[in-house]
Amino acid sequence: MKRSAFLRSGALTVFAAGWGGLPGFVHAAATTQKIIPPYKRTKTLVCIFQRGAMDGLMAVSPYTDPNLKTLRPRLFMSPAQTEGGMFDLDGRFALHPSLAALMPLYKENRMTVVHGVGSPNNTRSHFDAQDFMESGMPHTKNSLSGWLNRALTLQGQPSTPFSGVSITKALPRSLQGEAQSLAISNLEEFILQNNNSGTTPFGSVSSFEELYKQSSNPLLKQSSKDGYEAVKLLDPQLVKQYKPAIGAVYPNSPLGKSLKQIAMLIKMEVGLEIGFAESGGWDTHINQGTINGAFARNLKDFGDSIAAFWTDLRGYQDDVSLMTMTEFGRTVHQNGTGGTDHGRASCLFVLDNTLQGGKVWHRMGGLSKDELEDGRDLPVTTDFRSVFSAAAAHRLQISDKEKLFPGWKGENIF
Amino acid sequence: MRFILPLFVICSLAFNAGEHTNPKPLRMPYKKAGLTEKEAALHLLNRLAFGPAPGQVEKVVSMGLDQWVMSQLNQSAAENELKEKLKRLDALQLSNEQIAGTYLNAVQAIRQLQQSGKLSKDSIPNTEDSAYRKKIQALMESSGLKPPRELNRQLFAQKMIRAIEAENQLSEILTDFWFNHFNVSITKNLAQPYVLTYERDAIRPNVLSNFETLLKATAQHPAMLLYLDNALSGSDNNPLQERARARMTKQNSNRRQNGLNENYARELLELHTLGVDAGYTQQDVQAVAKALSGWTVRPLKQENMAGLAKQVSRRQNLAVVENDFMFAAFRHDEGEKTILNKNYPANGGYAEGLAVIHQLATHPSTAQFICKKLASKFVADEPPANLVSEMSNTFMATSGNIKAVMTTMLNAPEFWEKKYVGSKTKSPFELTVSAVRITNARVMQPFQLYSWCEKMGQPLYGYNAPTGFPDKAAFWINSGSLLNRVNFGVALVENKITGIRVPDPEKNMGMLLGSPSFQNK
Numbered sequence: 001m002k003r004s005a006f007l008r009s010g011a012l013t014v015f016a017a018g019w020g021g022l023p024g025f026v027h028a029a030a031t032t033q034k035i036i037p038p039y040k041r042t043k044t045l046v047c048i049f050q051r052g053a054m055d056g057l058m059a060v061s062p063y064t065d066p067n068l069k070t071l072r073p074r075l076f077m078s079p080a081q082t083e084g085g086m087f088d089l090d091g092r093f094a095l096h097p098s099l100a101a102l103m104p105l106y107k108e109n110r111m112t113v114v115h116g117v118g119s120p121n122n123t124r125s126h127f128d129a130q131d132f133m134e135s136g137m138p139h140t141k142n143s144l145s146g147w148l149n150r151a152l153t154l155q156g157q158p159s160t161p162f163s164g165v166s167i168t169k170a171l172p173r174s175l176q177g178e179a180q181s182l183a184i185s186n187l188e189e190f191i192l193q194n195n196n197s198g199t200t201p202f203g204s205v206s207s208f209e210e211l212y213k214q215s216s217n218p219l220l221k222q223s224s225k226d227g228y229e230a231v232k233l234l235d236p237q238l239v240k241q242y243k244p245a246i247g248a249v250y251p252n253s254p255l256g257k258s259l260k261q262i263a264m265l266i267k268m269e270v271g272l273e274i275g276f277a278e279s280g281g282w283d284t285h286i287n288q289g290t291i292n293g294a295f296a297r298n299l300k301d302f303g304d305s306i307a308a309f310w311t312d313l314r315g316y317q318d319d320v321s322l323m324t325m326t327e328f329g330r331t332v333h334q335n336g337t338g339g340t341d342h343g344r345a346s347c348l349f350v351l352d353n354t355l356q357g358g359k360v361w362h363r364m365g366g367l368s369k370d371e372l373e374d375g376r377d378l379p380v381t382t383d384f385r386s387v388f389s390a391a392a393a394h395r396l397q398i399s400d401k402e403k404l405f406p407g408w409k410g411e412n413i414f
Numbered sequence: 415m416r417f418i419l420p421l422f423v424i425c426s427l428a429f430n431a432g433e434h435t436n437p438k439p440l441r442m443p444y445k446k447a448g449l450t451e452k453e454a455a456l457h458l459l460n461r462l463a464f465g466p467a468p469g470q471v472e473k474v475v476s477m478g479l480d481q482w483v484m485s486q487l488n489q490s491a492a493e494n495e496l497k498e499k500l501k502r503l504d505a506l507q508l509s510n511e512q513i514a515g516t517y518l519n520a521v522q523a524i525r526q527l528q529q530s531g532k533l534s535k536d537s538i539p540n541t542e543d544s545a546y547r548k549k550i551q552a553l554m555e556s557s558g559l560k561p562p563r564e565l566n567r568q569l570f571a572q573k574m575i576r577a578i579e580a581e582n583q584l585s586e587i588l589t590d591f592w593f594n595h596f597n598v599s600i601t602k603n604l605a606q607p608y609v610l611t612y613e614r615d616a617i618r619p620n621v622l623s624n625f626e627t628l629l630k631a632t633a634q635h636p637a638m639l640l641y642l643d644n645a646l647s648g649s650d651n652n653p654l655q656e657r658a659r660a661r662m663t664k665q666n667s668n669r670r671q672n673g674l675n676e677n678y679a680r681e682l683l684e685l686h687t688l689g690v691d692a693g694y695t696q697q698d699v700q701a702v703a704k705a706l707s708g709w710t711v712r713p714l715k716q717e718n719m720a721g722l723a724k725q726v727s728r729r730q731n732l733a734v735v736e737n738d739f740m741f742a743a744f745r746h747d748e749g750e751k752t753i754l755n756k757n758y759p760a761n762g763g764y765a766e767g768l769a770v771i772h773q774l775a776t777h778p779s780t781a782q783f784i785c786k787k788l789a790s791k792f793v794a795d796e797p798p799a800n801l802v803s804e805m806s807n808t809f810m811a812t813s814g815n816i817k818a819v820m821t822t823m824l825n826a827p828e829f830w831e832k833k834y835v836g837s838k839t840k841s842p843f844e845l846t847v848s849a850v851r852i853t854n855a856r857v858m859q860p861f862q863l864y865s866w867c868e869k870m871g872q873p874l875y876g877y878n879a880p881t882g883f884p885d886k887a888a889f890w891i892n893s894g895s896l897l898n899r900v901n902f903g904v905a906l907v908e909n910k911i912t913g914i915r916v917p918d919p920e921k922n923m924g925m926l927l928g929s930p931s932f933q934n935k
Contacts, residue, residue: 051879124680124699125690127881141691169871171892183892189869192897193904201922208900208928215930219839219891227893280878285643285677336673337646342680374696 042157043319044266045395046275046309047148048255049134049172050302050326052282053126056346057332057378058295060113060360061086063094067367071333075340077290084291089113093360097291098299101307105351109358110310114387114413115347116364118328118380122373124342126283129327133384134173136405145177147388148274150404152179155396160271161230167258168278175276180226187239187261192231233270248312253301255279259309266316273396279305282326286337310351321395322351325384331376332367343377348384350391361413383410390414438821440480447830451475455482457835460935461792462486463583465848483824487622487817491581499575505568505610510636510738513607514714516558517565520547523554532557562607566600567861569610570874574860577847588621588816589613590843591791595784596632596686597882598641600875605641609875612637615737625784625814626775629686633678633771634739636711642678642880648745649674649707654732655744674747679703681880687774689783694754701751705758705770708746712738734764741767781809785819792823794834795886801828839887840935842870845899848935849906849927850914859913866902866911871895891933903927 062068063078063086077096079088086094087103093115095103105111121138123129132138136147152164152175164181166172171183184190192208200206205214212224242264250256258277265272281298288295306322313320329346345364350357363381365371373379385405390412392398401408444454455474459466462483474482485491500506508516518526527533532553540546554560577586593613600606616631616638632638639645649655650673679702684690712735734741741764751758751766756773758766774780785805789797801823808815808822823829840848846863849855857863867874871890877883905911907924916923926932 123690124696125684126879127684128690169873169895170889176888182894184894185869185871190894190897191901193901200925202925202929208925211925211929212896217930217934219887220896220930220933223891223893223896227897230893231897283677285675286646335675336648337643337675339643339675341676 041269041316041319042271042273043395043397044272044275044321045148045151045391046259046262046277046320046322047174048259048277048279048302048306048322048324049130049174050279050282050324051126051130052280052284052326053129053328053330053342054282054326054346055284055288055295055330055340056115056117056326056348057329058288058290059096059099059299060089060115060347061094061096062092062115062364062367064092065367067369068332071367072340073334074338075288075290075334081291089360096296096299098296099303101303102349105307105310106358109356110351110353112350112352112355112357112414113347113360114350114382115360115362116345116378116381117348117384117387118345118382119384120380122344124328124344126327126342131173133325133327136385136388137407138385139407146172146174147404148174148276149177149179149181151392151396151398152181152274153177154398154400154403155273155392157271157273161226161233162265162270162272164274164276165262165265165272166276167261168276172276172278175274180222181274182226182230184261186257187234187264188236190231190234190239191236192228239264244308244312245314248308249304250308250312251301251304253305255301256305256308259305260312263309263312266313266320284330285335285339285341288334288339306349306351317353320352321355321391322349323387323391324349325388329378332372332378333376344373345378345380345382348387350387352391352394355394355414382413383408386410386413438818438825440483440821441825442479442483442830443825443827444479444830447827448832449830449835451479453835454479454830457830458483459583460836460848461829461838462587464577464586464844465851465935467851468854486582486584487820489582489585489622493581496576496579496581499579500572503568503572505565506572506614508611510608510611511714513565513611517560517562517607518554519562519603520550523559523561524550526559527553527557530557565607565610566875569600569613570864571860573613573874574847574863575857577843578850578857578860585618585621589618591788592617592621592628594877594882594885595787596628596638597877597880598637599878601878602641605637608635608637608640611635622817622820623815625780625809625816626772628816629775630768630771632686633682633706634709634736636714636738638678639709639711639739642681643675644678644706645710647673647675647678647703647707647709648742649704649747651704651747651749652744653748674700674703674707676700676703679706682706682774685880685882687783688777688779692777692779692783698753701753701758702770704747704749704751705753705762706767708742708744708764709767710740710742710745712740714738775814776810778806778810781806781814784814785809788819789823791885793829794837795839795888798828801826836931836934838935839890839933841883841885841890842867842872842895842899843874844935845870845933846902849903849932853906853916853919853923853927855906855914855916857914862911862913866898866905870898870902896933899933900928903932 058075061077069076077086079086079094084097086097088094089106102111119129119132119138121132134146135143137143148164159180161180162182164175164179166175166183168183169185171181175181202211205211209228212221215221244250244260250260255277262275262277265275279302284295287293310317325348326346328342328344330340330343335341369375385408389401389404392404393412394414398404449457452471452475455471456466458479459470459474524533528535580586598605598609598612600609612635616635620628620631676699680699683694683699683702688694732743743763746763748761750760753770753773782802786797786802789802789805793801804826805819805822808819812818846867850857864874872883904924906914907916907919907927909916
């Protein structure tokens with residue numbers, strides 16, 4: 001309700017007031033409209049989904065537990081190794097050396113690790129587990145909305161076409177639902193070809209925008225409305241010319257590119273409240289490696305991308321939180337092919353200047369066989385919703401936990 | 415070195431469930447649903463084909479709808495023109511072994527060139543240096559070696575050309591469907607070389623045959639064995655392993671790679687057969703992994719599986735080889751197992767895995783799961799339950815005869831219900847192909863069409879996860895992809911897509927291709 005009223009009263013105008021030092025980003029079309037002040041900078045929650053189930057026990061290892069070395073002799077790592085050793089975090093947990101770029105953020109208390117996180121639903125299916133985590137309703141199949149979409153409707157700011165943006169090819173489950181949200185794989189290509197022929201087979205309707213407005217298919221109608229509103233605000237030329245802040249070097253990877261575009265949107269002040277990106281390749285069934293190998297390479301891309309993003313946000317960091325997530329963890333024991341199979345709990349990372357980080361938050365027990373779930377997996381000791389809900393409360397001031405996560409009665413972890 | 419292994423003839427053919435039942439005759443109730451012949455023909459061309467070419471609706475009407483559908487179900491067109499067009503794609507005929515020896519990435523090529531003496535063994539690989547890269551390129555060319563992306567380009571090209579040109583359109587629709595159901599991806603390096611032959615040998619010949627035949631063909635193809643890691647899954651629980659174990663512990667036990675991997679077993683149950691809600695357990699997953707341990711790829715390259723090859727050659731008579739599939743008996747778990755309450759006694763050997771494939775392929779949950787997926791492909795994203803259960807009945811009665819299941823679907827009133835006609839959203843691939851067909855565009859070089867599919871959200875052969883693309887409107891349509899879909903139609907008609915030429919485009923065409931109704935089928 002709020003959104004449509006807002007847009008009808010002059011959607012484009014609102015963005016102009018908050019430009020700050022970057023007026024050039026907004027398309028000229030917007031500047032010619034009347035300006036309705038005031039428009040504030042938004043607070044932004046950025047989520048990264050690590051698809052494929054990251055091995056949390058290797059990213060952040062409880063290296064002092066003797067069972068770990070016994071159960072995964074080929075995969076065990078510790079800070080004691082002289083070459084490429086892990087970073088000791090607190091005497092019990094250590095950070096994988098590929099995450100070196102994140103270590104300064106941990107030391108400066110900006111980063112928190114949450115360990116033993118997962119879903120109360122014990123499915124080990126990637127698809128189901130991702131679906132449950134993204135809907136935020138781990139006991140309900142085919143629930144309608146994603147948790148980030150509900151967050152968009154619950155947060156108090158006026159919405160803009162850019163309130164919820166996923167820099168992915170498809171709109172992730174997390175952002176599906178009633179509230180307007182965008183999926184854009186590349187901002188540079190977020191442009192519209194016009195019907196240049198000058199003629200139209202559709203009577204008086206001469207633009208695609210008009211044509212889709214009249215569509216009886218609600219999905220097509222809504223997607224096109226969202227797209228056209230947004231596309232008018234961005235000048236792809238200026239997007240192309242974007243230069244990250246000094247010192248921010250993004251890896252030339254899908255995640256690096258996505259986070260760079262999210263940083264761009266934050267700095268354009270187009271009203272981004274929720275940004276979403278993905279990282280793939282975590283399903284390490286074979287040859288996972290340790291300090292080198294598939295997992296280490298992927299983790300380095302992950303850490304370097306996040307570190308570049310945070311550096312790029314200099315001047316905006318205090319208004320942004322970044323949270324990572326993955327559908328489940330992996331078996332404590334190594335499998336027969338130098339990798340790990342589908343398990344239960346994993347870990348996640350929260351980056352936020354205004355939270356007292358620099359710690360590993362957990363309720364984990366040990367790794368002896370009778371402490372493991374089904375005798376094989378790190379049990380879930382922290383419900384993912386208690387972290388997601390805390391991040392939403394902290395960054396987006398969403399206090400109604402029951403509306404954000406229907407049916408959940410737990411407590412936020414911070 | 416290629417070595418020949420004694421072939422164990424598997425006597426029991428009981429598992430090759432045949433097509434003992436002929437499909438029921440066609441009786442398509444479109445008139446009852448209130449459709450004219452023309453409307454029905456268009457619906458068929460939208461659903462069983464990649465949309466009509468100009469004048470094709472009328473052609474199907476004059477040929478007779480039943481006649482046209484029968485020709486599709488029987489795949490009766492000879493496709494001579496198509497075969498001619500595909501001739502220039504020389505990789506389409508290669509064997510796995512030839513591909514493995516021809517298409518090499520830089521590291522593999524350097525190693526091979528060194529081994530063959532064409533490159534000095536002391537030369538230090540420096541792929542950052544452009545002079546070095548050029549030298550390697552030249553050496554590769556003169557030795558007949560090619561980079562993997564050239565294989566991929568032929569893979570993309572043949573898919574586009576077939577979908578656009580084939581007369582047996584349903585075969586192409588179903589090849590796309592079954593490939594996506596049994597997804598493998600070129601994004602996994604180990605599997606990439608074999609994706610082309612996977613579609614050609616495991617999927618395409620079986621799209622309208624028997625589900626078990628199709629399932630077994632995918633299970634035993636190198637692409638699937640490598641994509642979901644079963645090729646590496648082995649067990650020590652095998653009497654033949656005793657000696658090997660003793661020897662290996664003496665060496666470096668840390669380097670030993672001989673253990674179970676659950677990846678394929680889980681996806682086999684969840685995605686390929688029963689479906690995630692069928693009530694199987696973690697124990698079932700493990701037992702299936704054990705039953706399929708030892709299912710692997712015969713060594714296609716000497717360096718690829720040299721270790722395994724040595725083991726096999728040392729133990730003659732211990733493997734079954736069928737084409738490029740190999741059952742390595744000494745890596746098979748010979749313990750007793752229970753799978754979905756069925757007992758499998760110890761020492762089951764190769765036949766055990768085949769029996770598991772049979773059990774899964776003919777399970778009622780599989781019938782339900784597969785038929786629901788077919789119905790959501792051909793009828794509606796959320797298909798009516800009645801239709802699914804009728805199709806499942808046919809599936810069970812015919813032991814998974816796909817043609818019979820399709821016939822049941824076409825004879826059902828639901829397929830023709832007006833509310834479903836034109837209601838399905840085209841995938842980017844379907845949109846692309848249907849636009850090329852309706853504009854009668856000439857395709858000189860199809861690669862740009864592949865790029866557009868990717869832009870619209872469908873990188874063909876490149877969906878990383880084993881689920882395949884979720885082929886539903888909610889996955890394909892979002893604000894970003896919709897802009898690209900509209901832009902595609904305009905670009906095509908304005909002849910801005912390199913390699914594709916629309917002859918004398920009508921002025922209105924861009925607007926038509928970009929319109930909401932053309933997004934659907």
